Amino acid sequence: MPLKNSLFLLLAAIIWGIAFVAQSVGMKYVGGFTFSAVRSLIGAAVLLPLIFILGRKEASADSSSSRPTSRKDLIIGGISCGICLCLATNFQQFGIKYTTVGKAGFITACYIVIVPVIGIFLGKKCSKFIWAAVVMALVGLYLLCITDGFSMGKGDLLVLVCAFLFSLHILVIDHFSPKADGVKLSCIQFFTCGILSGIPALLFEHPELSSILKAWQPILYAGIMSCGVAYTLQVIGQKNMNPTVASLILSLESCISVLAGWIILGQQLSIKEFLGCIIMFAAIILAQLPQKNTP
Numbered sequence: 501m502p503l504k505n506s507l508f509l510l511l512a513a514i515i516w517g518i519a520f521v522a523q524s525v526g527m528k529y530v531g532g533f534t535f536s537a538v539r540s541l542i543g544a545a546v547l548l549p550l551i552f553i554l555g556r557k558e559a560s561a562d563s564s565s566s567r568p569t570s571r572k573d574l575i576i577g578g579i580s581c582g583i584c585l586c587l588a589t590n591f592q593q594f595g596i597k598y599t600t601v602g603k604a605g606f607i608t609a610c611y612i613v614i615v616p617v618i619g620i621f622l623g624k625k626c627s628k629f630i631w632a633a634v635v636m637a638l639v640g641l642y643l644l645c646i647t648d649g650f651s652m653g654k655g656d657l658l659v660l661v662c663a664f665l666f667s668l669h670i671l672v673i674d675h676f677s678p679k680a681d682g683v684k685l686s687c688i689q690f691f692t693c694g695i696l697s698g699i700p701a702l703l704f705e706h707p708e709l710s711s712i713l714k715a716w717q718p719i720l721y722a723g724i725m726s727c728g729v730a731y732t733l734q735v736i737g738q739k740n741m742n743p744t745v746a747s748l749i750l751s752l753e754s755c756i757s758v759l760a761g762w763i764i765l766g767q768q769l770s771i772k773e774f775l776g777c778i779i780m781f782a783a784i785i786l787a788q789l790p791q792k793n794t795p
Contacts, residue, residue, distance in 0.1 A: 508737030509749040515730040517756025519722055521764050523593070526718035531705035532593035533697050536586070538712060538719050540694035543727025547687040554683060570680060577676030578685050582692020584672055585731075588665035590697060591658050598655025605754045606645035607659040612637050612751045614667040616744040622671070626744050629786055633748055636783035641754055644776030667747070673735055674743040682736040690727055748787045755780050 526535050596604045612634055616626045676685060701707055712719065738746045755777045762769050769777075 502741075505737045505739065505741050506745075506749060508733040509741075509746055510752065512730040512733040512737065513750050513752040514756050515725050515733075516750075516753040517758075518760045518764075519726040519730075520757040521760055522718035522721040522726070526715045526722065527593075529711050529715035530707060530719075531701065532590060532597075533701035534705050534707040534712070535715075535719065535722070536589050536593060537694050537697035537701045538707075539722040539727055540586075540690045540697060542720065542723025543731065544687050544690035544694060546724050546728035547683055547690070547732065551683055551687060554681075573676060574680035574684055575688065577672070577680050578688025579692050580672050581669060581676065581685065581689035581735075583696065584665055584669035585689055586693040586696040588662050588669055589693070591662035591665060595655045595658030595662060599653060599659060603646065603656055604659045605757060606641050607656055608663050608666065609637075609641045609645075609751045609754045610660070610663045611667040611670065612744075612747045614664055615670055615747040618667055618671060619743060624743070626742075630742070630744050630748075633783040633787035634744070636779055636786065637748055637751060640776045640779030640783060641751070642776070643772050643779065644758060645754060670738070670743050670747050670750075673738050674741075674746070677735050677739045682739065683732055686732040686735045690731070745787045748784055752780060752784060 523535070530538070592604070592608060599607075616624075616630070616634065619626070673685075734746075734750065758769065758773060758777070
């Protein structure tokens with residue numbers, strides 16, 4: 501398993517963890533659909549120059565490498581990823597309104613269990629090391645995120661749906677990333693997510709340019725870094741990688757969001773939360789250990 505892929509996914513998790521701060525600030529000025537639509541379209545626009553530059557390099561190197569099936573996989577994969585991303589991010593955005601951040605973080609990160617469970621039905625196998633890492637990660641996330649009694653309210657259910665949708669997003673990327681260019685796939689998914697989020701934004705939130713401009717800092721971070729950079733790192737990093745291990749690395753987003761709140765917003769971490777972070781990192785290391793392939 502290439503170390504470079506793991507580092508790409510870790511960097512994506514760091515960017516997303518910090519993006520929680522941007523999302524919370526941005527929601528003070530614009531609605532959830534509006535925030536999702538603008539950040540996604542910015543993310544897609546940021547990738548266009550990169551696609552143009554990489555396209556010219558590929559054309560000068562070898563123009564015979566393009567295949568008709570690649571274009572089909574690229575379009576279908578990008579739209580499929582965009583639909584999953586649109587549904588997942590908006591369910592999360594509105595779910596956070598009705599639940600605590602700690603509960604939302606824990607429930608969202610349940611995709612680390614959902615991914616391998618769904619993967620079983622798709623014929624994907626996981627070693628005992630990975631299942632042990634999943635259990636450790638859940639324990640760490642519980643210690644890190646749950647600070648009060650656990651109950652399932654309206655917001656919790658919305659975020660639980662979000663966790664299932666993020667699981668599907670990871671598996672869809674796992675299916676299409678080896679078949680299509682990662683940057684182009686990421687760009688198409690953002691355009692799809694932005695357009696789909698923009699429809700309810702125009703119908704129900706009636707966004708104003710003045711409100712969007714007031715939130716320019718969090719929107720630009722969420723658009724350029726969280727969308728344009730991090731999701732592209734996810735697509736590239738997941739190529740030829742076990743989706744369960746990928747989901748474990750990406751779940752570090754929860755740890756980093758707490759650390760970002762501590763560093764940027766001055767929120768203190770308890771001993772229990774620090775212990776949760778340590779267990780989470782231990783789970784990631786366990787999942788990365790070399791394993792013997794069993795037929």
